[in-house]
Amino acid sequence: IQDEIAAAVVERLEVTLLSDVPKVEETDPEAYTLYLQALHFGSLLTPDGWDQSRNLIERALEIDPDYAPAWAELSRTYINLAGYNLLPPDEGYPLGRAAAEKAITLAPDTGPAFAALGWIALNYNVDMEAAAWYFKRALELDPQNPRTIRNVATFSYSLGRLDYAISLGELSVARDPVNPSGYFNLTQHYPLAGRYEDAITAAETALRLSPGMPGANYFKGESLLRMGQPAAALESFEQETDDEWRVKGIALALF
Secondary structure, rough: OOHHHHHHHHHHHHHHHHOOOOOEEEEOOOHHHHHHHHHHHHHHOHHHHHHHHHHHHHHHHHHHHHHHHHHHHHHHHHHHHHHHHOOHHHHHHHHHHHHHHHHHOOOOOHHHHHHHHHHHHHHOOHHHHHHHHHHHHHHHOOOOOHHHHHHHHHHHHHHOOOOHHHHHHHHHHHOOOOOOHHHHHHHHHHHHHHHHHHHHHHHHHHHHOOOOOOOOHHHHHHHHOOOOOOOHHHHHOOOOOOOHHHHHHHHHHHH
16 A cells, blocks of 8 residues: 555656656766766865866766766866866866867757856856856756756856845755855855855855865955954964965955
């Protein structure tokens, strides 16, 4: 009887919530395992994490060179390497674009690849209109994807829509609470709304999930400064792993 009830519930849910069963790109099990591992290391937002992510993705693509999600993740890895100056922007972003376009060629409904192109348009080409189109398409294809939601949050922030950016950031954290990226975004956005304690909590959560994450200690220190706590801010800045942010933060605190 329980099995019959469960089957009936599943059938009803498929009709009322899902309509069609979600489609998943099929690939070799080993390639998929490598892809999932790459997602994890890439989410840490650390140089070592990105190196491991790229190596894992390249191994996955050796097994299945037609696996579109892996190409989309490779695109994201190149974008992060360029964004954190671990690759020259004129090298990293074009590599990221080529990988995203490869993913779309293989599977035109690869939402994360459109999100990657939106990020390149926003941060490299500074083409807000193109970025908006790519992000809109990414959400149409994969509206529940937490990374795409985080990207749109940053895009909204760039447009000056702070409340919307924070709401989307909080949604991404609710959808993906073990990913430090969402907390890192919030630790940058909260202070602009005067939510300094929330920003510090978000930074500390990001650091628990990814110790050594570049920038997290800097933005934590920035909120402490705004709260009138320069000694505590200096301590946070001194723990920052990114050279530029650490020097900049220490100068602010000493001043």
